[in-house]
Amino acid sequence: MDLRIAFMGCGNVGRSFIAMVAEKQAELWEQEGLRLLFSAGMTRSRGGWVLPEGITAQGLLACGWPQADAPLPPGARRFEGSDLSYAATCPSDVLLELTTLEPMSGQPATDYIRAALEHRRHVVTANKGPIAHYYWVLRALAASHGVALRFESTVMDGTPIFNLKEFSLPVTRVKGFRGLLNGTSNYVLATMAAGSTLDEAVAGAQRMGIAEANPGFDLEGWDASVKASVLARVLMDADLRPPDVVRDGLGAQAMRAAHEALTSGHALKQLVEAARDADGGVSATVRLAALPADDPLARLKAGETGLTLHTDTMDDLTWIEGNGGTGQTAFGVLADVVTIARQYYTRKAPPP
Numbered sequence: 001m002d003l004r005i006a007f008m009g010c011g012n013v014g015r016s017f018i019a020m021v022a023e024k025q026a027e028l029w030e031q032e033g034l035r036l037l038f039s040a041g042m043t044r045s046r047g048g049w050v051l052p053e054g055i056t057a058q059g060l061l062a063c064g065w066p067q068a069d070a071p072l073p074p075g076a077r078r079f080e081g082s083d084l085s086y087a088a089t090c091p092s093d094v095l096l097e098l099t100t101l102e103p104m105s106g107q108p109a110t111d112y113i114r115a116a117l118e119h120r121r122h123v124v125t126a127n128k129g130p131i132a133h134y135y136w137v138l139r140a141l142a143a144s145h146g147v148a149l150r151f152e153s154t155v156m157d158g159t160p161i162f163n164l165k166e167f168s169l170p171v172t173r174v175k176g177f178r179g180l181l182n183g184t185s186n187y188v189l190a191t192m193a194a195g196s197t198l199d200e201a202v203a204g205a206q207r208m209g210i211a212e213a214n215p216g217f218d219l220e221g222w223d224a225s226v227k228a229s230v231l232a233r234v235l236m237d238a239d240l241r242p243p244d245v246v247r248d249g250l251g252a253q254a255m256r257a258a259h260e261a262l263t264s265g266h267a268l269k270q271l272v273e274a275a276r277d278a279d280g281g282v283s284a285t286v287r288l289a290a291l292p293a294d295d296p297l298a299r300l301k302a303g304e305t306g307l308t309l310h311t312d313t314m315d316d317l318t319w320i321e322g323n324g325g326t327g328q329t330a331f332g333v334l335a336d337v338v339t340i341a342r343q344y345y346t347r348k349a350p351p352p
């Protein structure tokens with residue numbers, strides 16, 4: 001079976017996705033009877049193209065798109081309309097929404113997703129913003145148009161959190177969660193514990209490409225707040241927006257002070273916690289916490305992330321992701337695409 005994929009945004013994650021499909025196409029065919037073809041692409045600076053019959057991942061890699069100096073894929077024509085009309089009309093079965101995160105509004109990505117769903121295209125996104133701000137609206141829109149909205153890579157890259165909850169934890173209530181969800185903060189704090197200053201640790205994270213040029217988004221807890229909001233909305237059905245998450249004693253100055261005050265046998269971490277309130281709502285906080293050595297999250301190494309779900313069926317379940325990055329994020333996008341193929345399309349038997 002052929003599935004046609006369109007890109008809305010194709011930066012680090014999108015390029016990793018193309019490379020992963022090129023590497024995995026034979027296994028996708030053998031194990032899933034699935035061939036992925038790329039039928040449209042758009043980025044902010046490069047504009048859009050469409051190619052209804054699609055091109056393979058190898059073909060796309062060979063032509064070099066979306067590099068700045070690369071030509072359009074062979075046979076593609078330039079898309080002349082607006083970005084919204086592209087999301088609504090580009091020839092595709094699945095739109096991959098991989099544009100830049102806007103944490104305070106989730107826009108314009110939410111409008112792209114909305115346009116694609118309204119025109120009966122499945123959507124896979126790695127972008128936290130639309131899910132944190134508009135999950136319920138988008139979920140209802142997908143259901144009413146008979147298409148899928150999947151977003152595994154929005155928290156801990158491709159670590160199967162939402163898919164595991166959906167497929168392997170039936171009738172399970174998530175009572176709360178705690179985790180280290182921001183890889184940059186964990187890297188910086190673990191590197192300080194090993195003797196570096198905060199400035200050295202931040203510079204190291206920037207050299208490795210895991211911290212933003214302005215690391216405040218990570219260190220001041222905004223990234224973790226958006227992720228907490230996604231987890232609370234999806235797993236706990238809670239109306240918790242990123243600004244509703246309490247960010248307590250964060251930022252560079254607080255990290256230096258907490259590091260100075262740390263007693264031996266403890267590890268300093270940026271901890272996210274969420275729990276259901278007596279009134280049925282959900283409260284969440286992001287704060288610096290001195291965790292005792294026997295806390296599973298205290299043992300996370302620099303760059304790792306972890307999450308524990310408190311459930312009514314399996315008690316506590318904990319995930320730890322080793323050094324994550326765009327490869328793992330691209331895998332989560334691929335896993336979502338495969339799930340859509342399994343759920344919405346009749347599989348042809350793979351060749352003998």
Ligand SMILES: NC(=O)c1ccc[n+]([C@@H]2O[C@H](COP(=O)([O-])OP(=O)(O)OC[C@H]3O[C@@H](n4cnc5c(N)ncnc54)[C@H](OP(=O)(O)O)[C@@H]3O)[C@@H](O)[C@H]2O)c1
Pocket residue numbers: 008009010011012013014042043044045046083098099100101108126127128153154157324325326327329
């Ligand atoms: N990097 C990771 O490991 C990771 C992990 C989890 C989640 N995510 C999420 O995945 C998404 C993509 O991340 P990334 O690292 O690939 O980002 P990136 O390298 O900055 O790429 C973003 C892409 O989106 C395009 N874009 C931005 N605004 C657009 C618009 N209005 N219309 C069309 N295209 C637009 C950019 O185009 P130009 O390049 O032409 O400007 C670029 O192609 C983000 O939402 C991010 O938060 C990333």
